[in-house]
Amino acid sequence: MALESLSKALSGALSKVSRSSVVDRDVIKEVVKDIQRALLMADVNVQLVLDVTKTIEKRALEEKVPPGVSRKEHIIRIVYEEITKFLGETSEKVNLKSSGTxxxxxxxxxxxxxxxxxxxxxxxxxxxxxxxxxxxxxxxxxxxxxxxxxxxxxxxxxxxxxxxxxxxxxxxxxxxxxxxxxxxxxxxxxxxxxxxxxxxxxxxxxxxxxxxxxxxxxxxxxxxxxxxxxxxxxxxxxxxxxxxxxxxxxxxxxxxxxxxxxxxxxxxxxxxxxxxxxxxxxxxxxxEQFVAKLLGFGDLKTLLDKVKDASKEQEFSQKDAQKMLSGKFTLKDMYQQLEMLSNMGPMQQIFQMIPGMGANLPSEFVEASEENLAKYKVIMNSMTERELKDPKVIHFSRVKRIARGSGTSQEDVKGLLNQYDAMKKMMKQMGKRKMGKMGMPGMFKNMKF
Ligand SMILES: Nc1nc2c(ncn2[C@@H]2O[C@H](COP(=O)(O)OP(=O)(O)OP(=O)(O)O)[C@@H](O)[C@H]2O)c(=O)[nH]1
Ligand SMILES: [Mg+2]
The missing domain is CATH 3.40.50.300 (P-loop containing nucleotide triphosphate hydrolases)
Structure with a gap:
């Protein structure tokens, strides 16, 4: 992976937290010093290094540890959050036209x-x-x-x-x-x-x-x-x-x-x-993914953190989730889901992180690149409210019209509808399985799945 030396130094610093039996002021100060050294070695600007490590130290010493989280986990999370912040936080997409070249x-x-x-x-x-x-x-x-x-x-x-x-x-x-x-x-x-x-x-x-x-x-x-x-x-x-x-x-x-x-x-x-x-x-x-890898966790924990953050932006209620799992799933719901997932990075990767899921995902789902999302948006703008709620009513003549109205092809419109069908089927299956044994109910409660 990229930046091997930085990664080693940072995960080394964090392993001190994991190894110590008590995480007291001395341990925190030592870890912060290690992080400082690691960032300076990677040629990060001195002022930036001082700022970020000061924030980490302050938060680690002063913030109350939330219930259900150990002090170590809390500190690891603070380091993760602060380093992510200083790398710019969001990932942005390439500016592609929804149709044309x-x-x-x-x-x-x-x-x-x-x-x-x-x-x-x-x-x-x-x-x-x-x-x-x-x-x-x-x-x-x-x-x-x-x-x-x-x-x-x-x-x-x-x-x-x-x-x-x-x-x-x-x-x-x-x-x-x-x-x-x-x-x-x-x-x-x-x-x-x-x-x-x-x-x-x-x-x-x-x-x-x-x-x-x-x-x-x-x-x-x-x-x-x-x-x-x-x-x-x-x-x-x-x-x-x-x-x-x-x-x-x-x-x-x-x-x-x-x-x-x-x-x-x-x-x-x-x-x-x-x-x-x-x-x-x-x-x-x-x-986010970059720092997670840098600090040495490319696993479920990262995913859960991300899901939590993402669902903060788009509040989903338990009622919504139940509705979707029972098979009431509209095109708009699908769009929101895809958008949310695309904010978290390539879907295949996300799904591979969930135990038992990566293998049997419908390919239509995985292929839902963010570039497709732009296209979907235009297509959906050419649909009526009724069609969005219940795409079953879209017949061949409408597919043609929608394609023309949105400046896309009939294949594009059909592609969207096929993907919708695949996802709807999956929702239903998931509703049956409830995902309980994977220890993921919290995630799906938040995610409208
Ligand atoms: N290790 C490594 N080498 C790279 C990477 N990207 C490019 N290179 C190498 O850097 C050298 C220059 O790459 P080019 O793509 O030719 O650079 P350029 O900007 O087009 O160069 P000019 O056209 O002369 O301005 C080549 O030897 C590439 O193989 C990278 O991500 N990692
Ligand atoms: Mg060149």
């Missing part, structure tokens, strides 16, 4: 990992069922076009480019037009990294952006530069409203924690991280 523009200084990340991102979206094309506008680096082609060829992703063309802007415009005409879902435009500093970077970004009107501009930052990443992120954030950041090379970099926290501090959203040279080495960045 979305354009992503990749920028970043030389060698930051743009080309590699372009391929990884294309693969990521391809796996989610999107048709993705790549445009190579790098007219500077010899072989740039072939580098990209070679990288994505094994996974059958198309690359538009022309090694003999000299104008990057022309390539960008022509490439995007080409993929739009072919009705691709996403086009990712890779750019040259010839600029040495932020100013050069921003200039080129503006030029190409004027030509292709990206839905999102993505800054790729090399994570090995540690907290210096902040300058790039700041300049970028000021220059674009549609910007997100991907931090690369977090595998084996001792300074990755510094890069992540410095960028998070600017408020620019980090959406993915790169953890290796291979095309699959990309991960959606979710501070």
């Amino acid at each position: 979305s354009v992503l523009l990749m920028v970043g200084i030389q060698g930051s990992g743009k080309t590699t990340t372009t391929g990884k991102l294309a693969r990521y979206f391809q796996k989610k069922g999107f048709k993705v094309g790549i445009v190579c506008t790098d007219t500077w680096r010899p072989g740039a076009y072939y580098q990209l082609k070679q990288y994505v060829e094994p996974v059958n992703i198309d690359v538009w480019g022309d090694p003999d063309e000299e104008s990057a802007t022309r390539l960008a415009r022509e490439g995007v037009t080409h993929f739009k005409e072919k009705k691709y879902d996403i086009v990712i435009v890779d750019t040259a990294g010839r600029h040495k500093d932020e100013t050069g970077l921003i200039e080129e970004m503006r030029e190409i952006a004027d030509a292709v009107h990206p839905d999102e501009t993505v800054l790729v930052i090399d994570g090995t530069i540690g907290q210096q990443a902040q300058h790039q992120a700041k300049a970028f954030k000021q220059a674009t409203e549609l910007g997100s950041i991907i931090i690369t090379k977090l595998d084996g970099s001792a300074k990755g924690g510094g890069a992540l926290s410095a960028v998070a501090a600017t408020g620019a959203p980090i959406k993915f991280i790169g953890e290796g040279e291979r095309i699959e080495n990309i991960e959606k960045f979710s501070p």
Whole structure:
């Protein structure tokens, strides 16, 4: 995993809490010192380190331990919460259009990992069922076009480019037009990294952006530069409203924690991280999951915490849950469920954490990517209130109309309805099983399942 050394140091600090028979002031102070050292080693800004550890210490010493939780658990939770906070808390989605072709523009200084990340991102979206094309506008680096082609060829992703063309802007415009005409879902435009500093970077970004009107501009930052990443992120954030950041090379970099926290501090959203040279080495960045892994719990406990937080936002009553488990489950309910789950990260992972569930999930459910959610929203907006409550009434002619009204295809509408059927069936089954033996009734009570 990313940031191995930081992870080891932090989980080492926390294991002191677990090992001590009493968790008193001395133990807390010692643990806080260890955390401080670990964060500083990872090149996290000194002031940030002082602030976060001060908060941890204060909370650990002063807060009353809630009933049903041990003092150790309480402290571990505080550390988890505070470190998550300083990494930005929420995970954000890529800005994709609900219909038509979305354009992503990749920028970043030389060698930051743009080309590699372009391929990884294309693969990521391809796996989610999107048709993705790549445009190579790098007219500077010899072989740039072939580098990209070679990288994505094994996974059958198309690359538009022309090694003999000299104008990057022309390539960008022509490439995007080409993929739009072919009705691709996403086009990712890779750019040259010839600029040495932020100013050069921003200039080129503006030029190409004027030509292709990206839905999102993505800054790729090399994570090995540690907290210096902040300058790039700041300049970028000021220059674009549609910007997100991907931090690369977090595998084996001792300074990755510094890069992540410095960028998070600017408020620019980090959406993915790169953890290796291979095309699959990309991960959606979710501070909560990331910190859970960093501290060494990728398990049910994390899930339960998340579920608790998520249900705070969308209060579900016991009555709702009973209603759904008895089979009264509307399209709106489904949408809410999917939205909530997508806030917690990839569903397959979530479900794998629940004992006994991962294996027999209907594939329609697992495939419910957040990108699909945007589409579902538009489709559902074209339905009547009655249809939303009882999708059984939707017949073929309505499917056609709804597709037309929402600018989607009949397959899309049917896809939504199929997924609804699958989930409804599952709800019913779960209602029968009640999930009691898994020790999860609390979760499902809160979650409307
Ligand atoms: N270990 C590791 N290496 C990476 C990662 N991402 C990119 N690299 C490597 O970093 C080097 C530069 O990556 P490129 O993708 O070519 O960078 P670029 O920004 O396109 O470079 P220019 O086009 O020259 O500006 C390559 O050797 C990549 O294999 C990562 O997440 N981890
Ligand atoms: Mg490149």
